[in-house]
Amino acid sequence: MLEIKIHDESCRGCELCVDVCPTDVLAFDKVAHKATIQNVGDCIACLSCAFICPSGAITHSNIHHVKNFYRDLDFCRRVERFL
Ligand code: SF4
Ligand code: SF4
Numbered sequence: 001m002l003e004i005k006i007h008d009e010s011c012r013g014c015e016l017c018v019d020v021c022p023t024d025v026l027a028f029d030k031v032a033h034k035a036t037i038q039n040v041g042d043c044i045a046c047l048s049c050a051f052i053c054p055s056g057a058i059t060h061s062n063i064h065h066v067k068n069f070y071r072d073l074d075f076c077r078r079v080e081r082f083l
Helices: 016-020 048-052 066-071 073-080
Strands: 003-006 026-029 034-037 058-061
Touching (some): 003 034
Protein backbone atom coordinates (compact mmCIF):
# COMPACT_ATOMS: atom_id res chain seq x y z
CA MET A 1 0.00 0.00 0.00
CA LEU A 2 1.17 3.50 -0.86
CA GLU A 3 2.77 5.45 1.95
CA ILE A 4 3.61 9.13 2.14
CA LYS A 5 6.04 10.68 4.58
CA ILE A 6 6.47 14.35 5.33
CA HIS A 7 9.74 14.90 7.12
CA ASP A 8 8.90 17.48 9.77
CA GLU A 9 12.45 18.60 10.28
CA SER A 10 12.68 19.57 6.59
CA CYS A 11 9.23 21.12 6.10
CA ARG A 12 9.43 24.92 6.03
CA GLY A 13 5.68 25.49 5.96
CA CYS A 14 5.31 26.98 2.49
CA GLU A 15 2.03 25.10 1.75
CA LEU A 16 2.98 24.54 -1.90
CA CYS A 17 2.34 20.83 -1.59
CA VAL A 18 -1.13 21.43 -0.15
CA ASP A 19 -2.01 23.77 -3.00
CA VAL A 20 -0.69 21.53 -5.77
CA CYS A 21 -2.30 18.27 -4.67
CA PRO A 22 -5.23 17.56 -7.01
CA THR A 23 -7.00 15.25 -4.59
CA ASP A 24 -6.65 17.07 -1.25
CA VAL A 25 -4.48 14.44 0.33
CA LEU A 26 -2.45 17.01 2.22
CA ALA A 27 -3.48 19.58 4.79
CA PHE A 28 -1.73 22.34 6.66
CA ASP A 29 -1.32 22.35 10.41
CA LYS A 30 -1.43 26.03 11.30
CA VAL A 31 -0.25 25.44 14.87
CA ALA A 32 2.79 23.36 13.96
CA HIS A 33 3.23 25.33 10.69
CA LYS A 34 3.82 22.07 8.81
CA ALA A 35 2.12 20.09 6.08
CA THR A 36 0.31 16.96 7.21
CA ILE A 37 -1.29 13.97 5.54
CA GLN A 38 -5.04 13.84 5.93
CA ASN A 39 -6.21 11.37 3.33
CA VAL A 40 -3.58 9.01 1.97
CA GLY A 41 -6.24 6.81 0.33
CA ASP A 42 -6.97 9.53 -2.23
CA CYS A 43 -3.37 9.86 -3.38
CA ILE A 44 -3.05 9.14 -7.11
CA ALA A 45 0.76 9.09 -6.91
CA CYS A 46 1.23 11.97 -9.33
CA LEU A 47 4.24 13.02 -7.20
CA SER A 48 3.49 16.71 -7.80
CA CYS A 49 3.91 17.43 -4.10
CA ALA A 50 7.31 15.78 -3.96
CA PHE A 51 8.52 17.64 -7.05
CA ILE A 52 7.28 21.05 -5.92
CA CYS A 53 8.53 20.84 -2.34
CA PRO A 54 11.51 23.18 -2.04
CA SER A 55 12.89 21.16 0.86
CA GLY A 56 12.57 17.67 -0.55
CA ALA A 57 10.51 16.88 2.53
CA ILE A 58 7.99 14.51 0.95
CA THR A 59 8.70 10.91 0.04
CA HIS A 60 6.48 8.15 -1.23
CA SER A 61 6.91 4.41 -1.02
CA ASN A 62 5.11 1.52 -2.66
CA ILE A 63 3.88 3.76 -5.47
CA HIS A 64 2.51 2.54 -8.77
CA HIS A 65 4.61 3.75 -11.65
CA VAL A 66 2.82 5.48 -14.50
CA LYS A 67 3.70 2.78 -17.00
CA ASN A 68 1.57 0.36 -14.99
CA PHE A 69 -1.37 2.75 -14.69
CA TYR A 70 -3.58 1.19 -17.35
CA ARG A 71 -2.87 -2.33 -16.21
CA ASP A 72 -3.81 -1.92 -12.57
CA LEU A 73 -7.59 -2.06 -12.24
CA ASP A 74 -7.60 -1.19 -8.55
CA PHE A 75 -5.55 1.93 -9.22
CA CYS A 76 -7.80 2.91 -12.15
CA ARG A 77 -10.88 2.62 -9.94
CA ARG A 78 -9.31 4.97 -7.41
CA VAL A 79 -8.46 7.53 -10.09
CA GLU A 80 -11.88 7.25 -11.75
CA ARG A 81 -13.46 9.10 -8.80
CA PHE A 82 -11.61 12.25 -9.80
CA LEU A 83 -12.31 12.23 -13.55
S1 SF4 B 1 6.00 21.88 0.03
FE1 SF4 B 1 7.51 20.93 1.43
S2 SF4 B 1 8.22 22.61 2.70
FE2 SF4 B 1 6.32 23.32 1.73
S3 SF4 B 1 4.71 22.80 3.23
FE3 SF4 B 1 4.89 21.07 1.80
S4 SF4 B 1 6.31 19.62 2.81
FE4 SF4 B 1 6.54 21.62 3.81
S1 SF4 C 1 1.46 12.42 -5.06
FE1 SF4 C 1 -0.07 13.77 -6.04
S2 SF4 C 1 -2.04 13.02 -5.27
FE2 SF4 C 1 -0.46 12.16 -3.91
S3 SF4 C 1 -0.29 13.61 -2.21
FE3 SF4 C 1 1.22 14.24 -3.75
S4 SF4 C 1 0.21 15.77 -5.06
FE4 SF4 C 1 -1.37 14.66 -3.89
